[in-house]
Amino acid sequence: MDRRFFVKSSMAFGLGISHYSFGSLITGPSRRTYAAQSLNRICLGSCNDQDLSQEFWPKIAQRNPDLWVWLGDNIYADYASPEERQVEYFALQRNRYYESFAETVPMVGIWDDHDFAYDNSDGNYQDKDQSQEAFCNFLRLPSQHILRSSQGIYQSFVYGGAGAMDRRVHLILLDLRYFKEGDHLLGEGQWQWLANELLTSPGDLIMIGSSIAVLSEFTGFGLEGWASYKAERQRLFELLELCRVTPNKCPTH
């Protein structure tokens, strides 16, 4: 049974998967595939105050990561104007420790509140498109890159698979800021895109990047997490369950 069929079956048997129908799935930004680039070691990080020492970058480089994943708050630029935000990104890019790391390690990533706008900010931020431009510049994305013309920065990648014994890593990166509003985190378009990513995943390993904690129940004191968005988190768990019970059944695998 392929996953798309399972969606329809689940709905028919009333398993509570009521959000999706195959005909309405929206693909969103296209998945980028790097079949020849196998990943043996992935390093990731977040919450980087660009005004503090950046001497840790060579230590991470010593681990020889095949990929670095930014998970948000890559700099802190609360309430900065778009121009000021760009300057703060440049400050990190020009740091000699970070610069040599970024020159040698492939890099992808997402943002969070402090690099997007300000603490706990959401999709009502008026300069969010300028933030996206600065973010794309920070990652040195080409001028024609899809993220430079799309709304929000959710994206996915598939690494590896060129060799017969090669394992594929499917990296799915979520945008928890651009569409966040009220009780909603992802926005309907991103939800449909995520469902499509998971249900058609060619990955032997699927990794999902979220800029706020998914499993932690600890909130309050200004800390954000999926625990504060119960309906959204339940929807995510249902979608992951759907994916888990039908592993590697994708017809494109």
Ligand SMILES: [Fe+2]
């Ligand atoms: Fe944050």
